[in-house]
Amino acid sequence: MHAPRLTTASRILVAGHRGLAGSALCGRLRAAGHENLVLASSSEVDLRDHAATARFFAEHSPDVVVLAAARGGGILTTVTQPADIISDNLRIQVSVFDAARALRVPRLLFLASSCLYPRESRQPIRETSVMTGALEPTTESYAIAKIAGMAQVRAVREQDGLAWISAMPTNLYGPGDNFHPTSSHVLAGLMRRIHEAAQSGADSVQVWGTGTPRREFLHVDDLAEACVTLLQDYDEPAPVNIGTGRDISIADLAKMLAETIGYTGSFEFDAEMPDGAPRRVLDIRTLTGLGWEPRIRLRAGIAATYQWYLESTALPRQREAVRGHEMVG
Ligand SMILES: NC(=O)C1=CN([C@@H]2O[C@H](COP(=O)(O)OP(=O)(O)OC[C@H]3O[C@@H](n4cnc5c(N)ncnc54)[C@H](OP(=O)(O)O)[C@@H]3O)[C@@H](O)[C@H]2O)C=CC1
Numbered sequence: 346m347h348a349p350r351l352t353t354a355s356r357i358l359v360a361g362h363r364g365l366a367g368s369a370l371c372g373r374l375r376a377a378g379h380e381n382l383v384l385a386s387s388s389e390v391d392l393r394d395h396a397a398t399a400r401f402f403a404e405h406s407p408d409v410v411v412l413a414a415a416r417g418g419g420i421l422t423t424v425t426q427p428a429d430i431i432s433d434n435l436r437i438q439v440s441v442f443d444a445a446r447a448l449r450v451p452r453l454l455f456l457a458s459s460c461l462y463p464r465e466s467r468q469p470i471r472e473t474s475v476m477t478g479a480l481e482p483t484t485e486s487y488a489i490a491k492i493a494g495m496a497q498v499r500a501v502r503e504q505d506g507l508a509w510i511s512a513m514p515t516n517l518y519g520p521g522d523n524f525h526p527t528s529s530h531v532l533a534g535l536m537r538r539i540h541e542a543a544q545s546g547a548d549s550v551q552v553w554g555t556g557t558p559r560r561e562f563l564h565v566d567d568l569a570e571a572c573v574t575l576l577q578d579y580d581e582p583a584p585v586n587i588g589t590g591r592d593i594s595i596a597d598l599a600k601m602l603a604e605t606i607g608y609t610g611s612f613e614f615d616a617e618m619p620d621g622a623p624r625r626v627l628d629i630r631t632l633t634g635l636g637w638e639p640r641i642r643l644r645a646g647i648a649a650t651y652q653w654y655l656e657s658t659a660l661p662r663q664r665e666a667v668r669g670h671e672m673v674g
């Protein structure tokens with residue numbers, strides 16, 4: 346099996362190109378001269394639809410596929426919508442993999458997730474820990490869909506000899522993130538809540554859970570670079586971790602966000618909300634062994650993301666409010 350080279354002539358289908366990861370990857374590919382991108386939003390092609398996905402693939406005949414489309418969200422989404430999450434993700438994965446397999450697409454990268462590791466994994470988590478223990482209940486349906494996706498990628502690789510690979514990104518953040526109050530991941534959700542508290546002069550901000558869980562945060566531009574490294578240089582059956590190898594408690598993340606935003610109030614921890622996994626930090630030696638390393642330190646990444654948030658979301662909303670329009674959430 347020889348993985349085809351990624352060239353500027355490659356037709357690269359990025360599924361999920363409007364999302365956090367997909368948009369950063371498209372930016373990275375275009376910056377390197379890859380203009381031959383095959384893209385469709387979910388309203389153009391619903392990837393849960395097996396027949397529509399097959400037609401889309403047949404029409405465009407991609408050489409490379411990156412599956413960055415998924416139904417995801419933060420801990421509250423995975424707790425409250427497990428049935429939608431397992432069904433949509435399994436269907437998206439099966440449609441995309443079957444369509445790519447029918448065309449014998451030679452190169453495919455599937456983005457799984459670090460949340461598929463067992464809850465009590467030894468830290469930092471090595472790739473060999475996949476399926477070695479019970480899952481974290483708050484993300485179980487999402488994790489099982491991702492594990493099934495990785496199994497399908499590996500099975501196609503074995504049966505058909507195609508150079509398909511899987512990666513497991515850690516918690517991502519950056520420009521283009523979802524800042525919705527309930528469906529977002531922690532960094533974007535807290536950034537918005539702390540920003541709004543600073544604007545309104547609130548004395549305290551609510552933080553979900555106990556603040557003790559530890560997470561690892563990777564800027565999405567580093568993720569995009571990691572995807573390119575894997576497409577260029579990795580062709581093994583084992584899935585690869587994408588992270589920073591450094592973690593931080595949620596309480597300390599809240600403090601770092603407050604320092605960036607200039608918020609001087611206090612935090613109230615809501616222990617009624619789920620904590621999720623007690624700790625998740627990845628062993629990234631497989632990826633650093635290929636020459637990739639994370640470049641954006643968390644404090645700098647948070648500052649850049651906050652700047653993006655102000656420019657894209659907060660300032661237009663403030664201008665609307667000044668003009669007397671209703672503020673939209
Ligand atoms: N964000 C994170 O912290 C992490 C993400 N991941 C994984 O990385 C990948 C990318 O995540 P992220 O960028 O955050 O996700 P986003 O939620 O930002 O974007 C997901 C994209 O998937 C597309 N999509 C969803 N459902 C469908 C559908 N039925 N048909 C077609 N397209 C669909 C959406 O397209 P549209 O906009 O057109 O509706 C959207 O742009 C996912 O596989 C995710 O599981 C893994 C670890 C951490």
Ligand SMILES: C[C@H]1O[C@H](OP(=O)(O)OP(=O)(O)OC[C@H]2O[C@@H](n3cnc4c(=O)[nH]c(N)nc43)[C@H](O)[C@@H]2O)[C@@H](O)[C@@H](O)C1=O
Pocket residue numbers: 417418419420421423458459460484487514515516517528529530531532534535538551552553554558560595618619620621622
């Ligand atoms: C990568 C992985 O990420 C997800 O798992 P998670 O890391 O547990 O998700 P999270 O980012 O939503 O929360 C991290 C921690 O932070 C706490 N927390 C505090 N305050 C807020 C808050 O305001 N919002 C959120 N969302 N969490 C908060 C929260 O209680 C938890 O302890 C998977 O769902 C799945 O989507 C996935 O792939």
